[in-house]
Amino acid sequence: MSRDIQIGLLGSGTVGTGVLQIIRDHQKDLAHQVGSGIQVKKVLVRDMNKYQDIENAGELLTDKVEDILQDDDIKVVIEVMGGIDEAKDYIIRALKNKKNVVTANKDLIALHGAELVKIASENSCDLFYEASVAGGIPIIRGLTEGLSSDRISQMMGIVNGTTNYILTKMSQDGRAYDDVLAEAQALGFAESDPTSDVEGLDAARKMAILASLGFSMDVELEDVDVRGITTVTIDDIKYAEQMGYALKLIGLAKRDGDRIELTVQPMLLPAKHPLSSVHDEYNAVYVYGDAIGETMFYGPGAGSLPTATAVVSDLVTVVKNMKLGVSGRSIVPPLYHKQMKTHDEVQSKYFIRLHVKDQTGTFAALTSVFAKENVSFEKLMQWPIEHQIAEVAVITHTTTKSVYERIFAELEKMDVVVAVKSSYRVEGGNAE
Amino acid sequence: MSRDIQIGLLGSGTVGTGVLQIIRDHQKDLAHQVGSGIQVKKVLVRDMNKYQDIENAGELLTDKVEDILQDDDIKVVIEVMGGIDEAKDYIIRALKNKKNVVTANKDLIALHGAELVKIASENSCDLFYEASVAGGIPIIRGLTEGLSSDRISQMMGIVNGTTNYILTKMSQDGRAYDDVLAEAQALGFAESDPTSDVEGLDAARKMAILASLGFSMDVELEDVDVRGITTVTIDDIKYAEQMGYALKLIGLAKRDGDRIELTVQPMLLPAKHPLSSVHDEYNAVYVYGDAIGETMFYGPGAGSLPTATAVVSDLVTVVKNMKLGVSGRSIVPPLYHKQMKTHDEVQSKYFIRLHVKDQTGTFAALTSVFAKENVSFEKLMQWPIEHQIAEVAVITHTTTKSVYERIFAELEKMDVVVAVKSSYRVEGGNAE
Numbered sequence: 001m002s003r004d005i006q007i008g009l010l011g012s013g014t015v016g017t018g019v020l021q022i023i024r025d026h027q028k029d030l031a032h033q034v035g036s037g038i039q040v041k042k043v044l045v046r047d048m049n050k051y052q053d054i055e056n057a058g059e060l061l062t063d064k065v066e067d068i069l070q071d072d073d074i075k076v077v078i079e080v081m082g083g084i085d086e087a088k089d090y091i092i093r094a095l096k097n098k099k100n101v102v103t104a105n106k107d108l109i110a111l112h113g114a115e116l117v118k119i120a121s122e123n124s125c126d127l128f129y130e131a132s133v134a135g136g137i138p139i140i141r142g143l144t145e146g147l148s149s150d151r152i153s154q155m156m157g158i159v160n161g162t163t164n165y166i167l168t169k170m171s172q173d174g175r176a177y178d179d180v181l182a183e184a185q186a187l188g189f190a191e192s193d194p195t196s197d198v199e200g201l202d203a204a205r206k207m208a209i210l211a212s213l214g215f216s217m218d219v220e221l222e223d224v225d226v227r228g229i230t231t232v233t234i235d236d237i238k239y240a241e242q243m244g245y246a247l248k249l250i251g252l253a254k255r256d257g258d259r260i261e262l263t264v265q266p267m268l269l270p271a272k273h274p275l276s277s278v279h280d281e282y283n284a285v286y287v288y289g290d291a292i293g294e295t296m297f298y299g300p301g302a303g304s305l306p307t308a309t310a311v312v313s314d315l316v317t318v319v320k321n322m323k324l325g326v327s328g329r330s331i332v333p334p335l336y337h338k339q340m341k342t343h344d345e346v347q348s349k350y351f352i353r354l355h356v357k358d359q360t361g362t363f364a365a366l367t368s369v370f371a372k373e374n375v376s377f378e379k380l381m382q383w384p385i386e387h388q389i390a391e392v393a394v395i396t397h398t399t400t401k402s403v404y405e406r407i408f409a410e411l412e413k414m415d416v417v418v419a420v421k422s423s424y425r426v427e428g429g430n431a432e
Numbered sequence: 433m434s435r436d437i438q439i440g441l442l443g444s445g446t447v448g449t450g451v452l453q454i455i456r457d458h459q460k461d462l463a464h465q466v467g468s469g470i471q472v473k474k475v476l477v478r479d480m481n482k483y484q485d486i487e488n489a490g491e492l493l494t495d496k497v498e499d500i501l502q503d504d505d506i507k508v509v510i511e512v513m514g515g516i517d518e519a520k521d522y523i524i525r526a527l528k529n530k531k532n533v534v535t536a537n538k539d540l541i542a543l544h545g546a547e548l549v550k551i552a553s554e555n556s557c558d559l560f561y562e563a564s565v566a567g568g569i570p571i572i573r574g575l576t577e578g579l580s581s582d583r584i585s586q587m588m589g590i591v592n593g594t595t596n597y598i599l600t601k602m603s604q605d606g607r608a609y610d611d612v613l614a615e616a617q618a619l620g621f622a623e624s625d626p627t628s629d630v631e632g633l634d635a636a637r638k639m640a641i642l643a644s645l646g647f648s649m650d651v652e653l654e655d656v657d658v659r660g661i662t663t664v665t666i667d668d669i670k671y672a673e674q675m676g677y678a679l680k681l682i683g684l685a686k687r688d689g690d691r692i693e694l695t696v697q698p699m700l701l702p703a704k705h706p707l708s709s710v711h712d713e714y715n716a717v718y719v720y721g722d723a724i725g726e727t728m729f730y731g732p733g734a735g736s737l738p739t740a741t742a743v744v745s746d747l748v749t750v751v752k753n754m755k756l757g758v759s760g761r762s763i764v765p766p767l768y769h770k771q772m773k774t775h776d777e778v779q780s781k782y783f784i785r786l787h788v789k790d791q792t793g794t795f796a797a798l799t800s801v802f803a804k805e806n807v808s809f810e811k812l813m814q815w816p817i818e819h820q821i822a823e824v825a826v827i828t829h830t831t832t833k834s835v836y837e838r839i840f841a842e843l844e845k846m847d848v849v850v851a852v853k854s855s856y857r858v859e860g861g862n863a864e
Contacts, residue, residue: 022581022723029648032767033580130578136724138578145577146562146570148465149454149744216461274730277709291454292568292741295731298706305723312581326756335464 004037005319008068008099010044010090011081012051012061015104015131018308019078023315030312034319042068044081069093076318078311079103088112095123100327102314104131104307110205110221113212117331124328126321128314133206134159134283136306137299138313143214143287144332150289152214156427157251159206161281161301162190162197163229167248167266168279171237177230189281199228200249200264207251210285211262215255216335219262223340224251227265236422239353239393240268243379244431246276252427254341261341268351268395268424270431346401349378349426351393354411355418358390362416366392369410375399378430389418395426436469437751440500440531442476442522443513444483444493447536447563450740451510455747462744466751474500476513501525508750510743511535520544527555532759534746536563536739542637542653545644549763556760558753560746565638566591566715568738569731570745575646575719576764582721584646588859589683591638593713593733594622594629595661599680599698600711603669609662621713631660632681632696639683642717643694647687648767651694655772656683659697668854671785671825672700675811676863678708684859686773693773700783700827700856702863778833781810781858783825786843787850790822794848798824801842807831810862821850827858 007023009016023030023038031037040060045051048063068074069090077094079087079101087108091101101120103109109116109132120127130140134157143152158164162184169180181198184190196202204224211219229249240247245268254261269276274296278284283301288294300306321327356362363382370377379395396404411417439455441448455462455470463469472492477483480495500506501522509526511519511533519540523533533552535541541548541564552559562572566589575584590596594616601612613630616622628634636656643651661681672679677700686693701708706728710716715733720726732738753759788794795814802809811827828836843849 018723025722026581026583029583029767030581032648033764136579137727138574141573141578142570145749146573146745147568147741148748149458149462150741151458151461216464274709277706289741290457291450291737293732293735293738295569295729297727297729299727300725303725306725309579309582309721309724313578316580317577320762324756324758324761326758329756330752332465335461 004039005034005075005322006039006041006073007315008042008044008071008074008077009040010065010068010077010079010087012043012045013080013082014304015080015307015311016043018304019080019311022305022308022312030316033316035323038315038319041074042071044068065090069097074099075322076100076102076315078315079105080311082107084108084111088116091116092119095119095125095127098123098125100126100318100322102311102318103129104311105129106132106202106205106209110208113209114218121328121331126318126327126330128317130314131307131310133209134285134297135299135301135303136309137283137285137297137301138310139210139285139297140213142297143210147287147289147292150291152287152289153255154288155210155214155253155285156275157203157207157210157283157285158248158275158278159251159283159285159301160197160203160249161283162194163203163249164278164283165189165281167229167232167237170232170234171241171246174234176234177232198230200226203249203251203264207253207262207264211253211260212334214253214287215260217338218334219338223262223338225263225265229266231422232266233422236353236424239381240351241271243381243393243395244271245269245426246271247424248275250275250427256341256345258336259339259341259345261346266424268426269428272432273428275428343401343405347398348401349398350396350404350423351426352408352411352423353391353393353421355385355421356390356392357416357418358384358388359416362390365414365416366411369407369414370396373399373403373407375403375407436471437466437507437754438471438473438505439747440474440476440503440506440509441472442497442500442509442511442519444475444477445512445514446736447512447739447743448475450736451512451743453737454740454744462748465748467755470747470751473506474503476500497522501529506531507754508532508534508747510747511537512743514539516540516543520548523548524551527551527557527559530555530557532558532750532754534743534750535559535561536743537561538564538634538637538641542640545641546650553760553763558750558759558762560750562746563739563742565641566717566729567731567733567735568741569715569717569729569733570742571642571717571729572645574729575642579719579721579724582723584719584721585687586720587642587646587685587717588707589635589639589642589717590680590707590710590715591683591717591733592629592635592681593715594626595635595681596710596715597621597713598630599661599664599669602664602666603673603678606666608666609664630662632658635681635683635696639685639694639696643685643692644766646685646719647692649770650766651770655694655770657695657697661698663854664698665854668785668856671813672783673703675813675825675827676703677701677858678703679856680707682707682859688773688777690768691771691773691777693778698856700858701860704864705860707860775833775837779830780833781830782828782836782855783858784840784843784855785823785825785853787817787853788822788824789848789850790816790820791848794822797846797848801839801846802828805831805835805839807835807839
């Protein structure tokens with residue numbers, strides 16, 4: 001057994017604490033796998049006074065990043081501090097000082113992943129970021145190793161635990177969005193500023209990372225068409241369920257030939273679809289490959305120990321690569337040039353819910369709008385809701401985004417349409 | 433781009449055909465990843481005449497294994513011929529000739545995996561077998577890499593597609609075992625001799641492989657306590673469902689402290705458990721780790737292309753390792769000494785279904801048998817079925833296998849018990 005591998009940890013929040021715990025509790029198993037002990041030499045914290053009751057605090061803690069970046073004994077830097085600019089600066093300096101890096105920072109990787117990977121490669125260092133997508137679920141290895149021989153054509157992910165928790169509670173308890181959000185915040189499942197989660201931005205970052213790897217192209221965050229869950233109502237969920245569907249916030253990355261589309265939005269999935277059974281704060285990524293067909297990775301998408309599992313598993317690979325002398329050599333640059341689909345190429349079914357005047361001719365007028373565009377219905381429901389107003393919910397057969405946008409605009413202008421209440425994409429096949 | 437990597441393929445059945453197809457169809461993506469082309473130089477077949485209409489048959493095919501094992505240009509041997517003795521002999525000779533090996537052979541790995549891995553290591557060759565468990569699902573990488581930092585405490589697998597298909601159809605269509613088995617054979621989902629599948633032996637082999645890796649110990653096939661699905665009835669499935677459970681053939685590997693248990697048997701799982709939604713011929717492995725909590729890998733457990741995906745993904749890793757000069761160096765020997773639990777240590781809930789005499793005192797007599805052993809009921813149903821006979825179904829709270837065996841023996845002897853119809857373990861928590 002050779003000398004302990006020395007680690008520097010940037011950040012000591014939720015994930016950092018989990019990393020320290022796993023390295024301590026699983027030391028024997030880790031040492032067996034990598035052939036030497038693993039020791040955290042320094043932890044960068046913002047406020048030294050906060051941690052004075054930790055054992056060894058004086059030796060272990062520092063508020064000067066140079067104590068880690070300039071320490072030649074430290075061979076691996078784990079970045080779990082979050083944020084963009086400072087974290088990026090530290091990671092680049094660590095790589096340039098020939099330190100391997102493991103990060104859990106999805107914001108940073110989604111925005112600057114390609115640049116950082118290039119710097120890692122130039123410095124013969126590893127840069128791994130399994131924890132940046134779907135917490136403990138080993139989806140990045142799944143794509144880059146387990147399915148490395150296949151051609152991935154589609155990925156559908158429930159990759160944000162907060163929004164999945166909110167939608168689950170809305171569906172199960174029949175409670176309104178604001179109500180469930182407030183509860184989630186009280187329980188610590190949602191941030192006090194939940195914007196990044198509920199507006200779909202967090203999921204978009206993860207989908208950009210997955211699409212880059214799964215499609216082997218440089219996908220950027222702005223390629224993702226994003227819509228959050230803030231306008232989802234109980235009615236939408238209940239009507240979807242009556243029609244055999246579940247309403248979920250889905251990150252969708254689709255490839256047809258050389259062209260891709262990328263979106264995060266609330267979608268209807270058939271109730272029997274495996275993603276529809278992913279409840280509460282759990283995450284799952286459904287992957288379609290040409291050869292394998294469909295496969296799914298399921299697990300906890302956040303939390304201290306689950307996320308730390310992914311970080312420390314990356315660390316195991318980093319240390320193994322160090323011992324084999326192959327650090328920085330597993331990087332595969334993108335093979336394909338990114339080409340986004342136009343609205344004429346994006347194909348989908350759609351759900352739309354309308355309030356219409358409950359009078360003769362309404363239905364004929366509505367259906368003629370769809371018929372004019374050659375779009376037929378898979379399912380249709382109509383029932384009266386109040387004086388002279390009826391509610392209509394429709395699921396169309398597959399059409400293009402351009403055609404649907406024309407239909408939508410037309411419906412909004414119609415005299416007989418009192419209000420377009422909601423509209424969602426429908427993916428994952430037909431309901432029973 | 434350097435010279436093509438030359439492959440020898442042993443076997444040209446279902447999986448072999450898939451391997452050839454993926455290497456051909458995904459050549460560009462594969463070459464990009466590994467840095468050179470991949471070419472199948474020779475395919476070992478039993479009967480040359482069967483394949484004469486294949487392009488290049490004369491050059492590509494051989495019925496002499498030496499054409500592969502003695503060819504110095506061939507650096508990787510893929511074994512997809514199946515069987516034990518011959519395949520083992522060929523693999524050992526390939527490894528001794530410094531050829532890396534990828535195999536899909538679960539029977540061989542379950543029986544001789546440790547020996548073969550040792551020979552691979554001694555010859556600085558890789559030996560990978562992702563395809564041996566759960567077809568295309570990258571579960572072996574999941575355990576050995578994605579969850580490498582965690583301590584796995586439990587694995588529950590639906591790892592045999594044939595039996596899962598049969599149980600799904602029995603449940604959905606209310607049809608008898610024999611009837612569904614005959615249909616599955618006609619459709620090609622079941623072998624003409626289905627023994628290995630329906631008796632649980634195939635699943636046992638896969639669980640032995642998973643337990644060896646997940647628990648880092650040398651688990652052998654005979655450590656697995658096996659019971660198949662041949663005696664499962666529609667009634668069992670229906671009563672389980674009424675009590676909130678699904679009946680599935682589950683491979684269970686459990687570790688408590690230093691002691692493990694390993695079994696394959698039909699079990700009841702709560703209907704909301706993620707494994708309960710795994711239908712038809714699909715496979716899934718549910719993994720519990722101390723740090724990650726629960727995670728699941730889902731996908732096609734068999735089939736030409738899905739299984740070939742796992743084989744060729746292994747091939748990608750083999751070729752990458754060759755180029756990095758680290759072949760045979762990823763092998764981690766077992767860390768722990770295997771210790772099996774005794775029947776006093778195996779804990780579980782149980783379902784038991786009885787036909788009893790419908791007379792005063794029966795119920796009191798039954799419950800006293802359980803009460804004497806301090807075993808209480810989670811759920812209980814009783815209803816009359818024919819003249820003076822009632823059916824009783826019970827789900828117990830957790831007890832040990834020893835205690836349950838005593839209760840079972842006692843019940844079988846009782847006057848008021850006409851017949852013990854069935855008995856199953858209940859795992860995965862409580863039903864709602």
